[in-house]
Amino acid sequence: MNWKLYPIDEFERHQDDWQRLNRKAKASPLLDTAFLFPALKMFGSGKELLAVYGEEPCAMAILMPKGALGWATFQPSQAPMGAWLHEDGMDLQLLLAKLLRALPGLPVIFGLTQQDPDLVPRPADKPDLKTLDYIDTARITVEGSFDQYWQSRGKNLRHNMKKQRNNLEKMGIDTRLELITEPGDVAEAIADYGRIESAGWKAEGGTAIHPDNDQGRFYRTMLEAFCRQGAGRIYRYWYNDKIAVMDLCIEGNGSIIILKTTYDESVSNGTSPAFLMRQDSFRQIFDEGSLKRIEFYGKLMEWHTKWSEEVRTMYHVNYFRWSFLPRLRRSA
Numbered sequence: 001m002n003w004k005l006y007p008i009d010e011f012e013r014h015q016d017d018w019q020r021l022n023r024k025a026k027a028s029p030l031l032d033t034a035f036l037f038p039a040l041k042m043f044g045s046g047k048e049l050l051a052v053y054g055e056e057p058c059a060m061a062i063l064m065p066k067g068a069l070g071w072a073t074f075q076p077s078q079a080p081m082g083a084w085l086h087e088d089g090m091d092l093q094l095l096l097a098k099l100l101r102a103l104p105g106l107p108v109i110f111g112l113t114q115q116d117p118d119l120v121p122r123p124a125d126k127p128d129l130k131t132l133d134y135i136d137t138a139r140i141t142v143e144g145s146f147d148q149y150w151q152s153r154g155k156n157l158r159h160n161m162k163k164q165r166n167n168l169e170k171m172g173i174d175t176r177l178e179l180i181t182e183p184g185d186v187a188e189a190i191a192d193y194g195r196i197e198s199a200g201w202k203a204e205g206g207t208a209i210h211p212d213n214d215q216g217r218f219y220r221t222m223l224e225a226f227c228r229q230g231a232g233r234i235y236r237y238w239y240n241d242k243i244a245v246m247d248l249c250i251e252g253n254g255s256i257i258i259l260k261t262t263y264d265e266s267v268s269n270g271t272s273p274a275f276l277m278r279q280d281s282f283r284q285i286f287d288e289g290s291l292k293r294i295e296f297y298g299k300l301m302e303w304h305t306k307w308s309e310e311v312r313t314m315y316h317v318n319y320f321r322w323s324f325l326p327r328l329r330r331s332a
Contacts, residue, residue, distance in 0.1 A: 002102065006051075075113045080298075181234075244268065
């Protein structure tokens with residue numbers, strides 16, 4: 001078998017194969033076409049390629065040029081991992097070797113970016129294949145009752161949450177968790193998200209979501225698609241009649257992934273709206289019993305460790321055309 005390369009415009013023609021392979025490869029919602037089509041539309045350059053391995057594909061990837069002499073998996077900043085799929089048991093080194101030689105020109109390096117070891121086991125280093133740590137990330141396994149989970153949390157967290165709720169009650173502030181799952185409600189929710197985020201520090205750096213920018217259009221289109229599948233969630237957490245914090249989430253294969261969070265600093269009243277929302281939303285998830293994992297997929301922060309001890313290391317893979325190239329890079 002060998003790789004075949006197609007212009008990215010042909011991805012739609014191959015989407016059934018992609019979805020079938022994703023289901024075989026642990027069905028990450030981050031690699032669902034409902035996520036990738038909007039990402040390519042909003043953040044792709046048009047120079048991407050679709051790579052397909054085998055007549056009945058057992059490996060597929062979306063590729064982007066990386067400089068003059070390299071290629072990498074397609075991965076805009078909104079995507080926690082690179083667009084790569086292969087069936088369990090396949091030789092990753094062989095797949096990468098064949099792919100590098102199938103790519104146009106004479107590329108000398110291919111980057112398989114930000115992989116989850118739970119989805120793609122980390123390969124051993126070889127003379128022409130090197131891995132490097134990306135980030136540590138956390139998850140929560142949903143098992144037992146929420147009360148059991150909550151009792152396993154640190155005493156300081158439990159005490160702090162109780163104290164914050166008591167303070168809000170004294171101030172006459174009622175909290176309320178709202179869950180949005182209907183595609184017709186997504187546009188309004190993204191507008192709310194953008195209004196909150198545009199009022200914060202992200203607005204200064206130009207990274208805030210707004211309904212009329214590519215970020216806003218991506219999250220709206222993507223979440224509408226997931227909601228149509230019954231796999232999108234937007235949480236709004238209210239302090240009386242004001243939205244204090246929001247989470248944008250997608251589901252798949254027993255996991256819920258928290259993609260983005262924003263909160264309104266002006267209504268926090270000395271509390272942590274995000275922590276309060278998480279306590280209520282996690283309780284809801286535990287009570288539902290349909291999901292098995294809560295994934296953060298962001299860089300491990302101190303606050304993550306208050307919610308979970310489950311940490312794993314995501315990684316990159318660099319594959320080189322010639323085995324002497326890694327030595328040259330180290331000595332440069």
